[in-house]
Amino acid sequence: xxxxxxxxxxxxxxxxxxxxxxxxxWIEASALKPPFDIYPKMVILLVxxxxxxxxxxxxxxxxxxxxxxxxxxxxxxxxxxxxxxVYVIAIDVVGYFxxxxxxxxxxxxxxRWSIDGRAGIRPKGIAVDIALASIVxxxxxxxxxxxxxxxxxxxLFI
Amino acid sequence: MEHLLNGFVAISDPVVLAIMAxxxxxxxxxxxxxxLSSVMAISLMLPVALSLxxxxxxxxxxxxxxxxxxxxxxxxxxxxxxxxxxxxxTAFDGFPLTKQGKSDRALYGALYASVFGGLFGTVVxxxxxxxxxxxxxxxxxxxxxxxxxxGLVAVAAISEGYMVRGLLSAALxxxxxxxxxxxxxxxxxxxxxxxxxxxxxxxxxxxLGLFSLSQALVILEQKNSHVAPYTPEPxxxxxxxxxxxxxxxxxxxxxxxGTVVGILPGAxxxxxxxxxxxEARRIDKDPQRFGKGAVEGVLASESANNSQxxxxxxxxxxxxxxxxxxxxxxxxxxxxxxxxPGLGLLTTSSDVAYAFMASLVVANILMLIIGIFxxxxxxxxxxxxxxxxxxxxxxxxxxxxxxxxxxxxxxxxMMGTGLLGFIMLKxxxxxxxxxxxxxxxxxxxxxxxxxxxxxxxxxxxLQFFFLRPISLVLIALCFLAVVTAIYVxxxxxxxxxALTGSAKEGDx
Numbered sequence: 001x002x003x004x005x006x007x008x009x010x011x012x013x014x015x016x017x018x019x020x021x022x023x024x025x026w027i028e029a030s031a032l033k034p035p036f037d038i039y040p041k042m043v044i045l046l047v048x049x050x051x052x053x054x055x056x057x058x059x060x061x062x063x064x065x066x067x068x069x070x071x072x073x074x075x076x077x078x079x080x081x082x083x084x085x086v087y088v089i090a091i092d093v094v095g096y097f098x099x100x101x102x103x104x105x106x107x108x109x110x111x112r113w114s115i116d117g118r119a120g121i122r123p124k125g126i127a128v129d130i131a132l133a134s135i136v137x138x139x140x141x142x143x144x145x146x147x148x149x150x151x152x153x154x155x156l157f158i
Numbered sequence: 159m160e161h162l163l164n165g166f167v168a169i170s171d172p173v174v175l176a177i178m179a180x181x182x183x184x185x186x187x188x189x190x191x192x193x194l195s196s197v198m199a200i201s202l203m204l205p206v207a208l209s210l211x212x213x214x215x216x217x218x219x220x221x222x223x224x225x226x227x228x229x230x231x232x233x234x235x236x237x238x239x240x241x242x243x244x245x246x247x248t249a250f251d252g253f254p255l256t257k258q259g260k261s262d263r264a265l266y267g268a269l270y271a272s273v274f275g276g277l278f279g280t281v282v283x284x285x286x287x288x289x290x291x292x293x294x295x296x297x298x299x300x301x302x303x304x305x306x307x308x309g310l311v312a313v314a315a316i317s318e319g320y321m322v323r324g325l326l327s328a329a330l331x332x333x334x335x336x337x338x339x340x341x342x343x344x345x346x347x348x349x350x351x352x353x354x355x356x357x358x359x360x361x362x363x364x365x366l367g368l369f370s371l372s373q374a375l376v377i378l379e380q381k382n383s384h385v386a387p388y389t390p391e392p393x394x395x396x397x398x399x400x401x402x403x404x405x406x407x408x409x410x411x412x413x414x415x416g417t418v419v420g421i422l423p424g425a426x427x428x429x430x431x432x433x434x435x436x437e438a439r440r441i442d443k444d445p446q447r448f449g450k451g452a453v454e455g456v457l458a459s460e461s462a463n464n465s466q467x468x469x470x471x472x473x474x475x476x477x478x479x480x481x482x483x484x485x486x487x488x489x490x491x492x493x494x495x496x497x498x499p500g501l502g503l504l505t506t507s508s509d510v511a512y513a514f515m516a517s518l519v520v521a522n523i524l525m526l527i528i529g530i531f532x533x534x535x536x537x538x539x540x541x542x543x544x545x546x547x548x549x550x551x552x553x554x555x556x557x558x559x560x561x562x563x564x565x566x567x568x569x570x571x572m573m574g575t576g577l578l579g580f581i582m583l584k585x586x587x588x589x590x591x592x593x594x595x596x597x598x599x600x601x602x603x604x605x606x607x608x609x610x611x612x613x614x615x616x617x618x619x620l621q622f623f624f625l626r627p628i629s630l631v632l633i634a635l636c637f638l639a640v641v642t643a644i645y646v647x648x649x650x651x652x653x654x655x656a657l658t659g660s661a662k663e664g665d666x
Contacts, residue, residue, distance in 0.1 A: 040336055096557070111545035
């Protein structure tokens with residue numbers, strides 16, 4: 001018996017999600033008052049149709065357009081994005097200056113370790129990273145706070 | 159002429175020139191920083207401008223407006239993250255030039271083109287703003303709808319090899335712009351019960367995520383130690399001046415498009431630069447070069463971008479209708495000074511009006527002088543290692559999004575669009591059209607909604623929507639953009655097949 005192999009690519013998952021989104025939005029748009037529902041429905045229909053056309057193009061094409069560009073790996077990406085999420089929450093809870101300093105120090109050190117390996121973690125390198133993190137934190141914070149009169153969220157620390 | 163000369167005399171004071179020079183430096187820096195827009199810079203400086211008085215205050219705001227729009231080109235070229243939405247097409251060819259180690263060429267090209275466009279637009283503003291302002295009065299809601307559609311189709315069509323994906327990206331951008339209140343009725347839709355979405359998805363945090371955060375994630379993912387190589391090119395200043403002389407037609411066309419689009423209220427620099435870019439590509443003998451590092455792409459985009467500065471001031475000064483958000487903020491400053499915009503500006507406060515127009519000429523000359531010195535310093539950003547640049551850009555994105563929205567919801571919006579942009583970059587769906595969809599969506603929807611209301615009162619919806627003379631021209635241009643893109647795509651495919659065939663024969 002011939003086995004049928006189905007290749008599901010990242011772009012296909014994205015397009016199927018776009019079709020799903022257009023269905024959900026169409027249901028939501030059915031509550032809108034005419035004639036002001038024409039434009040939203042037209043756009044939603046366009047998204048659905050273009051997603052289907054893209055899916056068909058991917059199926060009949062050579063597949064090169066759907067190939068995912070590989071980067072440094074899933075775990076590295078997850079750590080980067082997870083770190084940003086924690087940092088944003090920390091700004092609200094702990095404060096801009098302390099959370100940014102800690103975030104930048106940790107990020108610089110993790111990146112130094114991931115690029116240069118254990119050999120890169122030397123006292124001098126750590127000192128450079130901490131100094132740079134402090135400068136970036138202070139410059140960005142002070143420019144926005146005093147130059148552009150931005151009021152940062154009130155938090156436990158500064 | 160006498161009024162204009164008096165205007166130049168009024169701003170020749172060293173203090174005024176020093177304030178304008180400082181404003182130019184600040185504008186370039188703010189424009190360069192991803193997420194900080196020209197409108198943000200102008201708004202933040204409004205209190206300072208009001209304390210300086212009408213003449214000096216307006217000169218300062220004009221200098222910030224011009225230089226911040228030019229500054230947006232720097233980050234578009236160096237980091238592929240347009241500092242302002244209007245420098246979006248600059249990244250299409252500017253960043254490939256950077257990757258080829260030719261960032262100097264793109265940066266100087268952008269500077270020269272910005273100054274050329276700025277001066278062109280200002281001359282038009284001075285010479286012919288009264289008759290030009292009357293053209294914009296002929297644009298009604300259907301024309302604005304078709305103008306927005308043209309902007310979207312133009313950008314989607316230039317997503318070479320991925321036209322359908324470009325159109326899908328633009329349509330997704332329109333979906334994002336629909337979240338929140340209907341611009342005509344005020345009804346809330348597509349919020350799925352999330353209360354902060356009632357106010358809609360703010361454009362600045364959205365664009366910040368789409369371009370800056372996604373790019374920072376790409377930078378952090380790369381194994382290269384730097385974004386791109388930076389090799390200073392000796393004599394590039396002179397070479398670019400010669401290249402500019404050769405591309406005079408690109409500059410003139412871009413500046414003319416920018417001025418005309420700038421005059422149309424609500425159209426803005428994003429449409430101007432996109433249309434100028436796609437026209438430059440369409441008319442070029444070898445359109446395939448575009449998107450791969452054609453300096454003409456940078457010249458077209460930047461000349462249009464800066465010529466629309468003065469263009470947007472034409473209806474504001476002549477009729478009291480701001481051409482875009484920046485012009486609206488400057489109009490707010492005029493009103494705060496007790497000056498009524500419109501033709502009254504030329505009768506009761508003509509000294510201020512002509513000093514302001516003269517200051518735009520001076521601002522562009524200052525931008526050229528200061529820009530030449532700042533280009534090298536700006537390009538040094540490439541030498542910052544990725545491990546410092548990536549997290550640094552992320553911090554700027556987060557603080558910038560917070561500053562734009564004034565709450566953490568703006569930061570979450572930025573995160574959402576950033577992740578979406580990153581995924582789209584990975585699966586090769588262009589993000590530029592989505593950004594345009596987000597910016598032009600409200601203009602298109604408002605134009606459509608108002609047209610429907612007006613058409614209901616007229617005899618024929620079809621006639622009102624499609625058969626008005628300006629609408630017909632815009633519809634024809636939409637078709638032209640799509641047909642040209644399909645033709646170019648087919649031509650490319652035939653060429654690629656021919657090249658593959660000859661390579662195979664060579665192997666045998």
